[in-house]
Structure formats: C-alpha cells, structure tokens
Amino acid sequence: MKILLTNDDGYKAEGLNTLAKVLRSHGHEVFVFSTSRDASGYGNALTITHKLRMKQKQTKWGHPVFVLEQATTADCVVIGAQFCNRDIDLVISGINYGPNIGKDINHSATVGGAREALMIGKPGIAVSINSFKPKHMYEIAELFATELEHTYSHILTTQYALNINYPDWTPKRIRGTKVTTASKLGWENQIIFRTIKNYIEVSIKGVRPRLEGEPDTDWYWLRKGWVTITPIGATDVDYTYLEELRQLLGC
Amino acid sequence: MRILQTNDDGYKSRALLELAVGLKRHGHEPVIFAPANNVSGQGSALTIQPTVKIDIHKRGDFTIYAVHGTTTDCVLLGTRYTDVDLVISGPNYGPNLGKDTLNSATVGGAREAQMMNIPSIALSINSYYPRHLQDIVDVFCSMLDDGILRALSGKYLLNINFPDLPANDLRGVKVVGMSKKGWIKNVTFETNKRGMIAHIKGSRPRLDGERGTDLYWVNHGYITVTPVISDLIDYNLIHELQQILECYKGE
Numbered sequence: 001m002k003i004l005l006t007n008d009d010g011y012k013a014e015g016l017n018t019l020a021k022v023l024r025s026h027g028h029e030v031f032v033f034s035t036s037r038d039a040s041g042y043g044n045a046l047t048i049t050h051k052l053r054m055k056q057k058q059t060k061w062g063h064p065v066f067v068l069e070q071a072t073t074a075d076c077v078v079i080g081a082q083f084c085n086r087d088i089d090l091v092i093s094g095i096n097y098g099p100n101i102g103k104d105i106n107h108s109a110t111v112g113g114a115r116e117a118l119m120i121g122k123p124g125i126a127v128s129i130n131s132f133k134p135k136h137m138y139e140i141a142e143l144f145a146t147e148l149e150h151t152y153s154h155i156l157t158t159q160y161a162l163n164i165n166y167p168d169w170t171p172k173r174i175r176g177t178k179v180t181t182a183s184k185l186g187w188e189n190q191i192i193f194r195t196i197k198n199y200i201e202v203s204i205k206g207v208r209p210r211l212e213g214e215p216d217t218d219w220y221w222l223r224k225g226w227v228t229i230t231p232i233g234a235t236d237v238d239y240t241y242l243e244e245l246r247q248l249l250g251c
Numbered sequence: 252m253r254i255l256q257t258n259d260d261g262y263k264s265r266a267l268l269e270l271a272v273g274l275k276r277h278g279h280e281p282v283i284f285a286p287a288n289n290v291s292g293q294g295s296a297l298t299i300q301p302t303v304k305i306d307i308h309k310r311g312d313f314t315i316y317a318v319h320g321t322t323t324d325c326v327l328l329g330t331r332y333t334d335v336d337l338v339i340s341g342p343n344y345g346p347n348l349g350k351d352t353l354n355s356a357t358v359g360g361a362r363e364a365q366m367m368n369i370p371s372i373a374l375s376i377n378s379y380y381p382r383h384l385q386d387i388v389d390v391f392c393s394m395l396d397d398g399i400l401r402a403l404s405g406k407y408l409l410n411i412n413f414p415d416l417p418a419n420d421l422r423g424v425k426v427v428g429m430s431k432k433g434w435i436k437n438v439t440f441e442t443n444k445r446g447m448i449a450h451i452k453g454s455r456p457r458l459d460g461e462r463g464t465d466l467y468w469v470n471h472g473y474i475t476v477t478p479v480i481s482d483l484i485d486y487n488l489i490h491e492l493q494q495i496l497e498c499y500k501g502e
Contacts, residue, residue: 044294045321046354046436051450054440068449074294074354079449082438103366105483107297107323115483119350120436155495160485179493182484191331200305200316202328231492233485236352237428238407240487241478245409246426248402249476 001089001153002029004122006076007096008039008109014137015095015129017061022141023092024063026149031088032065033080035072042072044112052079073113081120090156091117094127095141097134099165101218101228102183111232114161118234123156126232130222131168143171161232165218167225177227183219185211252336252400253280255364257325258343259356261289262308262317266342266376266384271313273388274339277396284329287317292453295359296321303328322360330367337403338364341374342388344381346412348465348475349430358479361408365481370403373479377469378415386418390474394424399476407478412469422472429477430466432458 003023007016011034023030053069066083068076077091093113100108110126117124125148129140144166152162167174190205213219218228254274258267262285271281287306290296298320305328306317316332318325326338340360352358357373364371376387391413399409414421434453441448460466465475 041298042293042296043323043359044354045296045356046292046294046451048292048451048453049289051448053445054447054449072296075449075451078436078451079438083440083449103482106295106362106366111483112294115353119353151496155492160488160492177496179489179496181486181489182482189327189331191328193332198307200307202303202305204301204303229492229496231485231488232483233480233488235350235429236358236410236477236479238478238480239428241407242426242428245402245407245476245478249398249424249426251424251426 002087003031004077004080004084004088004091005030005032006034006073006080006093006113008035008042008073009097010035010038011057011065011067013097015097017059018137019092019095019141020063021061022145026145030063031080031084032063033076034065034067035076036067036069039072039109041107042109042112043107044074044115045072046074046078047071073109074116077113077116078120081122088122091122091124092127093124095137096128098128098132099130099222100126100128100163101165101222103186105163105182111163114163115232118158118161121158123158124161125152126161126163128165129168130165134168136168136170139171140166159234163230163232165222165228167222169225173225174227175225177229178221179229180216180218180221182230183213183217185209185213185219253282253334255326255329255335255338256281256283257285257322257329257338257340257360259286259290259293259322259360260344261286262315266344268310268313269384269388270339270342273392277392281313282329282333282335283313284316284318284325286322286325287319290321290356292354293321293356293359294354295323295362297323297327322356323363326360326363330364330369335369338369338371339374340371343375345375345379346377346469347373347375347410348412348469349433351433352410352429352479358410362481365408368405370405371408373408373410375412376415377412381415383415383417387413390418390421408481410477410479412465412475414469414472416472420472421474424476425468425473426476427463427465427468430460430464432460432466
C-alpha cells in the first residue's frame, strides 16, 4: 500500500520513524510528513493563516522525512496528500508516545491526523502506545504492521477512523483486542489565576490521575493489557438526537 | 443566567460585543473570554503551556478577557475562572456548515464546554461581512429565551448558523444534518533557495448543498440548528466494528 505517515511528536520521534521503517520492511511505500515540533494537543487544527516552510530531511533510520515547520498533523495530512497527488491508500498517525484514550482524544493531534484523512477522502488510523518511555516500540510496530496486513487493510473505510492503543507489553503477553468506547476520564488541570494590574497570569499544571477507568472503556481495557480500538466518526452530527431536538424546538 | 462568551475571530470582534449587549438586555450576565488573536481553523486545539497570559480590556460596560491562546483555551480558563451556566462560541464571521465543523474553532470551543458537562452553542453567520448583525443578535437572543434554553442538554451541543438577512426576511428554523460539502483545501507549493513553502488556502465554492442539509437551508433563508456530538466517537459503529473484526480473527 501507499501510506502517508505522520504524527505530532516531531520528525525525530522514535515512534514515527520505527513505524516508517517497519512498514517499509513489510513492503509498503511510505511517505513521511512530520511537524518540526511537538504539536501534541492541537487536535484537528489546520494552519490557514500563514504559509508553512517544508524541508526534506534524511534520517538515521534510512528513509527521508518531509518536515513542515511549526505545523500541525492536520497540516501534514492535507499538504502531504496533495504533494503525493493524492495517490495514497491510507493515512497513519503514530506511533504516539503515550496513550490517546478517554476524553483527551478530543484534543489529540494523533487522532486529529487520522480524522483529517477522512476529510480528504482517505482512510485513517491513529496508533499510540501506553507509555511515554516505551520499552517495546519495535515489537509493537511489528505487531501493528502484521495486524494491518491481516485485518485492518481489509476493513479500510472513509466512514470512520480507527483509534488504536497498544499496551507497552511484549506482544506475547498482550491479551487480545477490544473494540470499546472511550472513557470520560482524562488529564486534570490545576489552574491558578494571579491578577497583576491589567492582566492575569495563569499557571496550568496537567495531572493524569492513575485510575482504573470505567468498566468496558478504552482506559479500562488498555490498563489490563488489551489492544483497544475506538471508531472515530467522520461527521459531527449527532443523528440520534435530530428528531428529539426537532420536537423540543417545535419545528 | 451567566453565559461565557468566546469566539475564534479574536476579542476585538464587533459581533462578540453586540451579542454581549443583546444578552445583557435579555437579563443574562455575559462573561467574555476571547482569544487575543484570530485563531480560525484551530479546531479543538489546546495550547498546553504551563503559563498563559490574559489581558484585561474594558469595552463600555464589559470587561473582556483576552487570552493568549485558542478558543478551547478560553473555554477551559473561563469556566475555571467563574461558574457559568452556558457557553456561547461566536457569532462567527462566516458559516460553520457541512464537514468544515471538524476544523472549526468556533465549534471546537463549544465542544470543550460540552466535555465539561456545560451546555454550549456554536453560533455563526453565513457572511464574512455581515450587514444584519444587530437583527441576528436580537433574533438569536429571543430564540434562546423562547426555546433553545429548553433544548440544551449534556448530550449534544448546538451548531447554529444564521443567514445574513434582516429579521423580517428570516424564513424560520430548521433542525437538520450537515452537508458533505464544504471548504476546498487547496495547497500550493513554491520552491525558493531555502527550500519549499506550502500554503493551505481554503476556498468556499458557492454551493447549494444537498437538499435537506444545513448548507441548503441556510442558503434558502433559514436558521439552521444541528445537534453535534460532544466527543468524536461514533457509538453506532462500536458493535458493527466488533463484528467485522471477529471475521478476521484466527486468519
């Protein structure tokens, strides 16, 4: 397959480059478009207010990376796809350092990249590993590439993107795969406001509570050693409530 | 009720202040946290910085808090600064219709509120240079008191688009799904001595929209209201995806 690969941890990130290398060794043609910086938390943000500098860089992993200065993952997907004349079969965003689970996927630029793929009419997959210092990155990349061949490549669609999270475990110990909903939990922000004359200085400290996660959610299963998959929709409309809302508004 | 107002066009927006005046006249208490700069297209981006500056400006009777960050940052900080009953993001100059809501910071801000279980509305005008701002604000404030407040829930946020028409010419309200059309994201590449430059330029073709969608009705003089999911997950697909993946097990 022709794969556009991106992520939000910067072009030197081990997760991005390990996956590029492994996908290439599995016979895929991989085009890597990355942000120059850490663009975590930028969700689906798209840079429409100014131009972006782009450079091709050679990496120690043996493949080139197109680096977009100060860009977001959504930028990488839109620009990368155009650069490849839209001749790609799939967009993958990852492998991200740290999980993309719970309510925080709303801000996730890894998930944002996969979702932007749907908007340009290509299937998208977001892949993350449940550790900020993963010990099993290479094995997980191999596992994902194998599962891509056996499973995911057969169910590619532009109706929804897949958000896949792997435990940082050796594949032999991983207990299986769960298709689940996302937990309502996530980062908590401790915010302090300090008023100084005509402005306020705000200090924000994010803390991620070590919790079990509500039963049958991504958080819950991932912690128990399962691979979790959550379908991310291509539309913002909540069709479930359309009729209810019509009645409430009387129209 | 106490209403947090934000937008993505920046704190200087006239529409933001007009709405504050309207809401106050209708007996509400607006609190304004808006971005210090234009952050259009930034979707649900959250600036994860340890410190953020908020400038305090006075505009008539109102205090405006100008946050050096995104719309989502404004909602996160505004709702922590004071307790609010409702968040309104907008009125945006230009529509948020069809598939564009995925990158929309107007909708992104409203979604952030919803994630914190605060009811929210994204409000936009189908013109970049609205001529009937005053009328639109008046009609919106009346709609809010007459029905919208009843329809607000923790289950979805409301994406509302107004045609740029005088009050008398507005034809009614339609609760509808979204068009599949939207911005065309054109990317141009330039090469100079220092490398390549990519530029994402949105262009909005004058589309009519598929019959029965938001784009269609707003072009026909109706106010459109769409229930928008408060997270990114397509819950209807979870079971289906489970079954699809079952088929590939053991192969």
